[in-house]
Amino acid sequence: MEHEFWHERWQKREIGFHRLDVHPLPTTQIESVAKPSATIFVPLCGKSLDMQWLLQQGYEVIGIELSEAAIQEFFAEHSIPYQTTQEGPFVAYRAEGICIYQGDFFALTKTHLQTVTTWYDRAAMVALPPAMRVKYVSHLQHILPPAATGLLVMVEYPDGYWKGPPFAIHTTEVLASYEANYNIEILPLLPGFTLGGDANVTERGYLLFPKET
Ligand SMILES: C[S@@+](CC[C@H](N)C(=O)[O-])C[C@H]1O[C@@H](n2cnc3c(N)ncnc32)[C@H](O)[C@@H]1O
DSSP states (O other): OOHHHHHHHHHTTOOTTOOSSOOHHHHHHHHHHOOTTOEEEETTOTTOHHHHHHHHTTOEEEEEESOHHHHHHHHHHTTOOOEEEEETTEEEEEETTEEEEESOGGGOOGGGGTTOOEEEEESSGGGSOHHHHHHHHHHHHHHSOTTOEEEEEEEEOOTTSOOSSSOOOOHHHHHHHHTTTEEEEEEEEEEOOHHHHOTTOEEEEEEEEESOO
16 A cells, blocks of 8 residues: 555544554463563554553564654553654654654665564554565565564455455465565464454464574
């Protein structure tokens, strides 16, 4: 999706993807992939409550998000004082334990993520149409430190059921995207919050461990 699409979602408050609670997968699975006080990268982070929860657990968080509104709402809603600095193509919003870069994910470099040990993708890969997510997966693997582990949440629904986003991403695509570099543990299906808790829409988590470190 183009940048304007997402800016419009935030401007029109069409942000049904934003959960009002913490996702159950990080609460049950983060310790499977992240050591205490690890630095967790949250791509396409929105204003996810999961970031606040990760901070509360003692993790460091690095996020990337196009929408300035989303980032400002995140800090305001959690009453977190922050400072901003212009850093190349990004505005970096920094507070204790967290840095959210406002700008385009595809402009991030290895330097931005050099302290990252784990990434958490919820509603990031599934937000992108097929051609763009091939680029997303490729850029992500290029900029992440090779030893980083991953926790992914994917959305599943029957072919043709919904036009997306969110796009359905089944296990075959997760394997095709990541299995060259990662051993992948496939978690059981969860009832989907996505699309208003529609029973035809489910979610599945994946744990990714690098094959070579
Ligand atoms: C479906 S939302 C998910 C947000 C968050 N992960 C969550 O769970 O609530 C996708 C987010 O990605 C952001 N986004 C889309 N394309 C982006 C890009 N190229 N770079 C940075 N952020 C992007 C959008 O503004 C939007 O907030």
